[in-house]
Amino acid sequence: MFRLTWRNLLARKVRLLMSALAIVLGIGFLAGVLTFSSGLGKTFDGIIEGTNADAQAQPAGSNSWQQIGAGDTLTISPDDVAELAALPEVAQADGTIDSQALYIADTDGNLVGGGGAPTISFNRTDTPNLLGDPIMELTEGRWPEADDEIALDPSAADRAGYEVGDDVTVFPPGAVGFGSAADEQPPTTTLRLVGLAGFAGGGGTAGSTLVTFSTSGAQAMFLDGQDVFTKVALTAAEGVSQQELVDAADAVLPDGYEAVTGDELVDQQQNAIGEFLGFISIFLGVFAVIAVIVGGFIIANTFSILVAQRVRELALLRALGASRKQVRRSVLVEATMMAVIGSTLGLFVGLGLARGLASLFGSFGLEINSDVLNLSPTTVAAAYAVGIVVTLVSAYLPARRASKVAPVAAMREDTATTEGSLRRRTLIGAVLLVIGAGIALAGVVGAPGNDAVWIGVGAVIWVLTVAAISAVLGRPVLVACRALFTRVFGTTGRLAGDNAIRNPRRTGATASALMIGLTLVSAVGVLAASMSATLDDVVDDQFTADFLVQSPVFAAFNPAIARQMSQVDGVEVVSQQQGYLGLVEDDVEPSFIFGTDAAFSEIYDLPMVDGSPTFTGDQTLINESTADKYDVGVGDTLTIRFPGDNDVDVTVSGISEDNEVAGAINVPFSVLRKGEIKRSDISLSINLADGADKAAVGKELKALVADFPIVAVQDKQEFADSLKGQINQLLYMVYGLLALSIVIAIIGIVNTLSLSVIERTREIGLLRAVGLSRRRLRRMVTLESVTISVMGAVLGLALGLVIGVLLQRSLRDDLTALAIPLTSLVTFLLVAVVFGVLAAIVPAIRASRMKVLDAIATE
Amino acid sequence: MSERPTGEAARGVAASAHDLVKTYGSEEAEVRALDGVTVDLMKGEFTAIMGPSGSGKSTLMHCLAALDTPTSGDAVVDGTGLAGLKDKALTTLRREKVGFVFQAFNLIPTLTARENILLPLDLAGRKVDQAWFDAVIDAVGLRDRLSHRPSEMSGGQQQRVACARALVSQPSIVFADEPTGNLDSTSSAEVLGFLRRSVDEFGQTIVMVTHDPVAASYTDRILFLADGRIVDELRDPDRDAILAKMAGLQDLATAKAAG
Numbered sequence A: 001m002f003r004l005t006w007r008n009l010l011a012r013k014v015r016l017l018m019s020a021l022a023i024v025l026g027i028g029f030l031a032g033v034l035t036f037s038s039g040l041g042k043t044f045d046g047i048i049e050g051t052n053a054d055a056q057a058q059p060a061g062s063n064s065w066q067q068i069g070a071g072d073t074l075t076i077s078p079d080d081v082a083e084l085a086a087l088p089e090v091a092q093a094d095g096t097i098d099s100q101a102l103y104i105a106d107t108d109g110n111l112v113g114g115g116g117a118p119t120i121s122f123n124r125t126d127t128p129n130l131l132g133d134p135i136m137e138l139t140e141g142r143w144p145e146a147d148d149e150i151a152l153d154p155s156a157a158d159r160a161g162y163e164v165g166d167d168v169t170v171f172p173p174g175a176v177g178f179g180s181a182a183d184e185q186p187p188t189t190t191l192r193l194v195g196l197a198g199f200a201g202g203g204g205t206a207g208s209t210l211v212t213f214s215t216s217g218a219q220a221m222f223l224d225g226q227d228v229f230t231k232v233a234l235t236a237a238e239g240v241s242q243q244e245l246v247d248a249a250d251a252v253l254p255d256g257y258e259a260v261t262g263d264e265l266v267d268q269q270q271n272a273i274g275e276f277l278g279f280i281s282i283f284l285g286v287f288a289v290i291a292v293i294v295g296g297f298i299i300a301n302t303f304s305i306l307v308a309q310r311v312r313e314l315a316l317l318r319a320l321g322a323s324r325k326q327v328r329r330s331v332l333v334e335a336t337m338m339a340v341i342g343s344t345l346g347l348f349v350g351l352g353l354a355r356g357l358a359s360l361f362g363s364f365g366l367e368i369n370s371d372v373l374n375l376s377p378t379t380v381a382a383a384y385a386v387g388i389v390v391t392l393v394s395a396y397l398p399a400r401r402a403s404k405v406a407p408v409a410a411m412r413e414d415t416a417t418t419e420g421s422l423r424r425r426t427l428i429g430a431v432l433l434v435i436g437a438g439i440a441l442a443g444v445v446g447a448p449g450n451d452a453v454w455i456g457v458g459a460v461i462w463v464l465t466v467a468a469i470s471a472v473l474g475r476p477v478l479v480a481c482r483a484l485f486t487r488v489f490g491t492t493g494r495l496a497g498d499n500a501i502r503n504p505r506r507t508g509a510t511a512s513a514l515m516i517g518l519t520l521v522s523a524v525g526v527l528a529a530s531m532s533a534t535l536d537d538v539v540d541d542q543f544t545a546d547f548l549v550q551s552p553v554f555a556a557f558n559p560a561i562a563r564q565m566s567q568v569d570g571v572e573v574v575s576q577q578q579g580y581l582g583l584v585e586d587d588v589e590p591s592f593i594f595g596t597d598a599a600f601s602e603i604y605d606l607p608m609v610d611g612s613p614t615f616t617g618d619q620t621l622i623n624e625s626t627a628d629k630y631d632v633g634v635g636d637t638l639t640i641r642f643p644g645d646n647d648v649d650v651t652v653s654g655i656s657e658d659n660e661v662a663g664a665i666n667v668p669f670s671v672l673r674k675g676e677i678k679r680s681d682i683s684l685s686i687n688l689a690d691g692a693d694k695a696a697v698g699k700e701l702k703a704l705v706a707d708f709p710i711v712a713v714q715d716k717q718e719f720a721d722s723l724k725g726q727i728n729q730l731l732y733m734v735y736g737l738l739a740l741s742i743v744i745a746i747i748g749i750v751n752t753l754s755l756s757v758i759e760r761t762r763e764i765g766l767l768r769a770v771g772l773s774r775r776r777l778r779r780m781v782t783l784e785s786v787t788i789s790v791m792g793a794v795l796g797l798a799l800g801l802v803i804g805v806l807l808q809r810s811l812r813d814d815l816t817a818l819a820i821p822l823t824s825l826v827t828f829l830l831v832a833v834v835f836g837v838l839a840a841i842v843p844a845i846r847a848s849r850m851k852v853l854d855a856i857a858t859e
Numbered sequence B: 001m002s003e004r005p006t007g008e009a010a011r012g013v014a015a016s017a018h019d020l021v022k023t024y025g026s027e028e029a030e031v032r033a034l035d036g037v038t039v040d041l042m043k044g045e046f047t048a049i050m051g052p053s054g055s056g057k058s059t060l061m062h063c064l065a066a067l068d069t070p071t072s073g074d075a076v077v078d079g080t081g082l083a084g085l086k087d088k089a090l091t092t093l094r095r096e097k098v099g100f101v102f103q104a105f106n107l108i109p110t111l112t113a114r115e116n117i118l119l120p121l122d123l124a125g126r127k128v129d130q131a132w133f134d135a136v137i138d139a140v141g142l143r144d145r146l147s148h149r150p151s152e153m154s155g156g157q158q159q160r161v162a163c164a165r166a167l168v169s170q171p172s173i174v175f176a177d178e179p180t181g182n183l184d185s186t187s188s189a190e191v192l193g194f195l196r197r198s199v200d201e202f203g204q205t206i207v208m209v210t211h212d213p214v215a216a217s218y219t220d221r222i223l224f225l226a227d228g229r230i231v232d233e234l235r236d237p238d239r240d241a242i243l244a245k246m247a248g249l250q251d252l253a254t255a256k257a258a259g
């Protein structure tokens, strides 16, 4: 029996490889995602472990990773540092200054690392890390000494196009002291690049840009030249534990400062990054799972066809005395071998894919060390396990069907397996569809729990059910295609349509694989379109300012810009907004505190729930959700804690409806000043005087910040477009990831068609004999392929449309507008047609190469 | 065309073979399926090709019908030499000039009887000559079966559909390879009767390969093939004459085998 299986495998090398390709790609994606995620994790772990000292003294309540770096004025003096250094538990104490408020421009004047990872500036110290190794390593040039010298990490220097010795254009921090004369500070400065220095160990920077200053250079840049530090890195003396070190340091630290162990810092940073990494691996993992499921469909279908084509042979085996179990096992053994081969190849594909993903992320600035992109034992085990399980599960039904072949079938002339009635399946399917609809509707009308989850469960039931009964549901599509093709292509089209219809299950299963991908494509498309439409509404409705000035990197910028803009002819009001992180009440996670001036309420007419929209002094305007969260009403007090344990009590003066314009917690600038946050802006809202020429003013405003890419001036439309651009970017990413499952589905079409062509050898020969030309034969195969893909596309797009609409309904509180992306849907249908044509290329060529005589030679 | 084979040139030649050779396999294991066949097939004549199994009957027919290319020599159908024709031209020629009836699997399973019959015309984009179509349908006696699919018809009915398909495009010549090989005697008689009538009534040219002396007795002329050569010929045969010839060929073969 085993030998026979092996022979079968060899005899069907090509078919085997084709079906294995589905496994290869599915497992490849899975292995790639696993490898990439773990590589990403290792990269970050390496950085985090390599960059923390034994302990650190920092302003209390600040979480170093989340600190946005501009504005906290709490500092520690060199005397305090010396006192720390004198402690017997301390081997070394280095005052540090770090900030994420400085940006550098590349040689073309564009922002380096725009929108991605942060630019981290710090002074050079020789503090060892937790492992006792140096944190930074110089790879070229020398360390900065003068105030206007810096070192950059090699990758950033490379991306920005700088070499050692060049002048680097930087955008200094926007924060300037209140009333400081630095208002007229020029928007850019040049510093000399004297060396390249990155994290020691060569682990990359995960996309961050590292700017190293000398200590006095950092003080000049970030602390107005005062000889102070923001933090102190502590190294434990021989035999002193981190905890003992922290305890000793805490005893001498000034008010507002606390010492934190290196381990705790590592934990904090890993937690913060872990969320992001977890998100990425789940996000990618979902698509890998989809790809694997689609692959499963194709395997099931391929085995069904192979079994159907081997009915005679299987029957002969049965007649010769093979037991059902033996027959079933022979199919399953074949599947297992295929799974092993497919998974093995998949692992290599996965490794390649991980490298590809890494270089893709690298081009976005998130560099991953390729040394850590290796196949781990877990990945290998997972790949084989998933590959084998999915293949066996997929092959089980066909195997069972094979074992049910009656020995007498060997004697029958007509070997085509009669496709059993679909009625029972349809009936069960219909019931399941109704159940799915019930569950989904429960989500829409607001059943307990997460509505989207209800709909998701309903959607999964739907997708699987539609896949199972696609033979019935898709029939109208097939009939329509046949009618259309008959009209356009005559007999060729008619024959193609008939061929697609004659094995409804085969066509259905093949189309289903494509359907799954397109369901997601269309559901996501509906959501994205609705999001864009909602955005348009919100922008139209709420953003009443004529112009918005914001930083694409969420950087703070100099308030002088607001002053300059207010002097532009035609500008009537400029409202300034500042943002900073603060801990509200007993929170551990900081909230964004939004500081505004009085002009804010002149520009925006906030929909109020209670109280007044204006706030001054120690007042705050919060939105409804925030009021609910902290259970406060107008007149109640909230405590906001700024870095350095600076607590400011604010009184709620108004509660607005949730909106996109104001923050959740809005305070006047005076509150931020009390929190010792330096003044800077994160956005400006500008209204023009009546009769001002909007285009001309816009031009002038843009000209003001032309050399300052940290700030962008946008009118309403541009603002909406930039937000929609972000949605679309995400959408395209999702499409890109779904493309793989669609590719797998196309392989399924190729597979089915190839097998069908072989099965219909005689028929094709007959057609050729009675005068069907090669070209028209190819066209016939192509049209059949197009029919299958159109069926998959129509089912998928329709189902996705329904799911998308339901999701929008359930999210209608946030996603107020429903939009159906008709153009995209039609485009996808056309793309499906193109895919159908592509899928047919190989089978069509194969069919047209068949000898006419092979067909006539009766077996 | 230098050399014209002798024959009744007056009646016109529907198809002819000129020194056709067809070999299979490589040097050592070479099989000469056709070993220099020269023959004219006359218009309006019903010709049978007989011979032992493996004598090259099917091969000869395939070469004449533009389904296969000979190793050397030329086949001519309705005045067109096949040598050197490209696949496209051969396809057109088959569609326009040649009709086929095979031993089995003659019909496209997804098409009805009517659609199967009209398939060559549809493929050629030609209009149906309704009167001719009716005449053919009535001759095969399938009027009430036209909307049936092959799976709903008996073997004999299927073969008659195949015959109707071969005739409906009014080809120059119809080739039939053991058209009654799978049929019982009643069905055979139906099919053969129909072929005979199409020759007598419509002046159709038919070439049929058969092993069955009864079937062969329906024809006007029998060519006997052995080892890839035409070894004998019989005109207006009756069953006894055929059996006698076949026995002679059989003896020849046995004698040859004996050495």
Ligand SMILES: Nc1ncnc2c1ncn2[C@@H]1O[C@H](COP(=O)(O)OP(=O)(O)OP(=O)(O)O)[C@@H](O)[C@H]1O
Pocket: B024, B025, B031, B032, B033, B051, B052, B053, B054, B055, B056, B057, B058, B059, B060
């Ligand atoms: N494709 C092929 N490859 C190799 N040899 C072949 C091929 N087709 C036919 N032959 C050989 O050519 C010879 C003639 O075959 P052909 O099919 O013409 O015989 P036939 O007279 O039709 O026999 P039958 O009465 O059994 O149908 C045989 O010896 C056969 O083995």
Ligand SMILES: [Mg+2]
Pocket: B057, B058, B059
């Ligand atoms: Mg033969």
